[in-house]
Amino acid sequence: MTEIAGIADRLARLEAADAIRALKLRYLRACDDKDPEAMRACFVPDNAHIHYDRIGSFPGRDALVQCFADLACRPTLREMHFAGQSDIRVLDAESAQGSWDLAYLALDDANGSRTFLTGRYADEYVRVDGVWLIRSTVFTTGLLSQGG
DSSP: HHHHHHHHHHHHHHHHHHHHHHHHHHHHHHHTTTHHHHHHHHHHOOOOOEEETTTEEESSSHHHHHHHHTTTTTTTTTEEEEEEEEHHHHEEETEEEEEEEEEEEETTTTTTTTEEEEEEEEEEEETTTTTTEEEEEEEEEEEEEEEO
């Protein structure tokens, strides 16, 4: 590989990692903003693998979005997803893996409940028509505190 080709490859990997960070941010903001369609747009159209520990497994993005709309899209439920400590590994021009630590806070004004949760996402990403999307996401709970 020539020096120019090596630089081009490194730049492409950096740009891919940056696009994946932006994708995860869009997903988390969709959750907090109660935006089902923005959430749907973060996943591959077919055969997404989604498992969210205590919430369950979903056979694709539509099932996840329906659960989200049913459980979380209430004006009395205020949520904040804070993800960090990302570790993104760009495998090639079309695939990547990543992990993210999550801190989550939910306040439900309807019943006074409060939830604090931590955990980790293990994700797989693919590029479809030039756009990075989530192909697989598995969330594992760390700490959980609920009260009211």
